[in-house]
Amino acid sequence: VFSTKIQGIFNKLRKKGLLSKDDVTATMRELRVALLEADVNFKVAKEFIGKISEKAVGVEILKSLNPAQHVIKIVKDELVEVLGGDIPQVRIESVKSILMLGLQGCGKTTTSAKLAYKMIQRKRHPLLVGADPYRPAAKEQLQILGKKISVPVFIDGKTAIETLNGSLEYAKEHKCDCIIVDSAGRLHVDNELMDELKVLKQRLNPEECLLIVDGMTGQEAVNIASTFEKEIGISGVILTKLDGDARGGAALSIKMVTGKPIKFMGVGENIEQLEPFYPDRMAQRILG
Amino acid sequence: FFKFFAKDESVWDEVEEAFINTDVGIETALRIIDELRNSSIKPEGLRIALKEKISSILGTQGFCLNFPSNMPAIFLFIGVNGSGKTTTIGKLAFKLKNEGKSVLIAAADTYRAAAIPQLEEWARRCGVEILKQQEGADPGAVAYDALDAAIARNIDVVLIDTAGRLHTKHHLVREMKKIREICEKKIPGAPHEILLVLDAVSGQNGLIQAQNFLESVGISGIVLTKLDGTAKGGIIISIADKLKLPVKLIGVGEGLEDIGEFNPVEFVEALFE
Numbered sequence: 001v002f003s004t005k006i007q008g009i010f011n012k013l014r015k016k017g018l019l020s021k022d023d024v025t026a027t028m029r030e031l032r033v034a035l036l037e038a039d040v041n042f043k044v045a046k047e048f049i050g051k052i053s054e055k056a057v058g059v060e061i062l063k064s065l066n067p068a069q070h071v072i073k074i075v076k077d078e079l080v081e082v083l084g085g086d087i088p089q090v091r092i093e094s095v096k097s098i099l100m101l102g103l104q105g106c107g108k109t110t111t112s113a114k115l116a117y118k119m120i121q122r123k124r125h126p127l128l129v130g131a132d133p134y135r136p137a138a139k140e141q142l143q144i145l146g147k148k149i150s151v152p153v154f155i156d157g158k159t160a161i162e163t164l165n166g167s168l169e170y171a172k173e174h175k176c177d178c179i180i181v182d183s184a185g186r187l188h189v190d191n192e193l194m195d196e197l198k199v200l201k202q203r204l205n206p207e208e209c210l211l212i213v214d215g216m217t218g219q220e221a222v223n224i225a226s227t228f229e230k231e232i233g234i235s236g237v238i239l240t241k242l243d244g245d246a247r248g249g250a251a252l253s254i255k256m257v258t259g260k261p262i263k264f265m266g267v268g269e270n271i272e273q274l275e276p277f278y279p280d281r282m283a284q285r286i287l288g
Numbered sequence: 289f290f291k292f293f294a295k296d297e298s299v300w301d302e303v304e305e306a307f308i309n310t311d312v313g314i315e316t317a318l319r320i321i322d323e324l325r326n327s328s329i330k331p332e333g334l335r336i337a338l339k340e341k342i343s344s345i346l347g348t349q350g351f352c353l354n355f356p357s358n359m360p361a362i363f364l365f366i367g368v369n370g371s372g373k374t375t376t377i378g379k380l381a382f383k384l385k386n387e388g389k390s391v392l393i394a395a396a397d398t399y400r401a402a403a404i405p406q407l408e409e410w411a412r413r414c415g416v417e418i419l420k421q422q423e424g425a426d427p428g429a430v431a432y433d434a435l436d437a438a439i440a441r442n443i444d445v446v447l448i449d450t451a452g453r454l455h456t457k458h459h460l461v462r463e464m465k466k467i468r469e470i471c472e473k474k475i476p477g478a479p480h481e482i483l484l485v486l487d488a489v490s491g492q493n494g495l496i497q498a499q500n501f502l503e504s505v506g507i508s509g510i511v512l513t514k515l516d517g518t519a520k521g522g523i524i525i526s527i528a529d530k531l532k533l534p535v536k537l538i539g540v541g542e543g544l545e546d547i548g549e550f551n552p553v554e555f556v557e558a559l560f561e
């Protein structure tokens with residue numbers, strides 16, 4: 001565990017007034033291992049450590065802390081700052097359109113229903129749209145989830161764009177106040193499906209374009225997120241399956257490289273298991 | 289990837305970065321680098337040495353599926369949510385059928401929304417029979433029925449689909465143990481394969497999943513899916529290194545034919561592309 005290792009390093013050094021360059025270098029080596037084990041991207045870890053090293057050398061150790069505690073505090077504070085800052089939340093009470101996108105199996109369909117559930121709790125009238133025409137029983141899956149929470153699910157149409165067009169009509173007729181579009185899982189390098197996504201986004205012009213990412217994603221998180229951001233444009237990220245023990249370093253990688261905020265965390269298979277993203281909790285988790 | 293420019297000490301930094309980029313993980317990467325540094329490798333021979341090192345970790349055997357003689361082969365598929373279990377079963381059923389085997393698919397994911405219809409569609413696509421019960425049924429009961437039917441009808445292979453589960457959920461791990469025990473009692477030696485289905489995009493948690501499931505349920509091999517993406521799946525090198533678990537199948541797409549046997553030589557070559 002990072003904090004135990006850092007404590008170990010500083011136990012060898014006695015009381016010091018300022019953090020020396022050597023203190024910091026030793027600590028940064030441990031930090032790098034912790035970040036890489038947590039799936040933070042190699043280049044992102046390097047950049048993050050560069051930032052910390054600059055901030056840490058010469059720092060006056062707070063009277064209330066020992067050197068190790070102070071370094072840990074600097075690291076944690078910086079992590080929280082990078083991960084969070086001022087996070088623009090998804091305005092559940094007022095958002096009118098959401099497009100869900102991401103790789104295969106990351107949790108788009110389940111998370112679409114979770115978002116609809118949050119709206120139902122605020123007495124809104126969302127419409128779930130099953131715009132995945134490829135995956136066997138994808139539409140049925142969304143229908144079952146929608147039925148559980150009494151949210152209408154629109155699935156007519158042979159292609160994704162047909163379904164989207166039909167759903168816009170339906171939403172108007174039935175006075176739905178938010179349309180949540182579930183899309184098919186796709187590789188960021190599948191040109192045809194990326195083009196489909198561009199068409200969907202253009203037609204819907206969503207207020208929120210959310211990239212759904214599996215919490216255990218490794219080094220490729222950077223490539224995946226930056227490709228979706230560059231090709232499609234996203235407003236935020238939802239990290240899923242964080243009820244497991246994946247450290248979630250992908251969060252830091254994605255935030256640092258795209259600058260896009262992580263807005264929610266999926267913490268289970270049940271419909272109410274979607275939590276707001278807490279930077280300090282994530283920072284603690286990444287450090288291990 | 290792995291393009292060495294440095295002819296000095298800094299080449300090792302390049303190697304480390306290349307390893308980490310594939311999700312091999314820092315511990316295994318540093319260990320491999322240490323061993324190579326201590327052998328007197330010249331920079332020109334480094335690429336070959338790395339390939340040989342990784343190949344020796346992956347091993348030369350255990351990549352084939354284990355088919356027992358004189359009884360139905362029982363293959364149990366496990367893995368975390370969304371890794372590709374259901375789709376892999378569809379593809380494998382098709383492959384085995386084309387190889388002349390009779391196949392029965394068991395729909396033992398009785399939990400997730402539309403899990404059974406999803407598997408039913410795959411069974412329909414490959415013309416293979418599926419055994420299912422109602423949603424919410426006991427997965428162990430489905431497995432039992434499937435083994436029963438396989439014995440009665442002299443079926444060659446049973447592929448058991450299960451619900452996605454995180455290794456941290458104890459009640460779900462217990463459920464999997466129970467499914468395994470039911471198979472063992474019904475057919476001695478079953479399941480002949482317990483395959484951990486792992487997404488190639490997984491980071492270090494893939495190793496933790498493998499360690500956990502190996503310990504709690506037993507794993508005989510790995511299915512590495514979504515290799516058609518940009519992730520290299522290097523985590524299986526750490527898994528081979530630490531747990532000696534072989535990869536038996538790879539998934540390379542969402543179509544019925546997008547499955548292949550694991551070829552360690554091709555895998556190592558792909559790492560270096």
Ligand SMILES: Nc1nc2c(ncn2[C@@H]2O[C@H](COP(=O)(O)OP(=O)(O)OP(=O)(O)O)[C@@H](O)[C@H]2O)c(=O)[nH]1
Binds near residue numbers: 107132265454
């Ligand atoms: N434990 C856990 N499981 C989750 C979470 N979110 C989704 N899942 C599960 O992950 C699996 C995949 O979820 P889906 O919603 O089907 O994923 P998807 O992105 O729509 O998949 P495709 O449409 O095939 O790309 C299912 O078994 C879900 O129940 C989560 O936060 N925690």
Ligand SMILES: Nc1nc2c(ncn2[C@@H]2O[C@H](COP(=O)(O)OP(=O)(O)OP(=O)(O)O)[C@@H](O)[C@H]2O)c(=O)[nH]1
Binds near residue numbers: 187374376517
């Ligand atoms: N590109 C690609 N997609 C794949 C591959 N294998 C599976 N998928 C996709 O990944 C998604 C999830 O696949 P499933 O078979 O539902 O995964 P699962 O493990 O059964 O999921 P749960 O039962 O919910 O835990 C689907 O969209 C599949 O089409 C593969 O090799 N390549």
Ligand SMILES: [Mg+2]
Binds near residue numbers: 109132138
């Ligand atoms: Mg889906």
Ligand SMILES: [Mg+2]
Binds near residue numbers: 375397
């Ligand atoms: Mg499944």
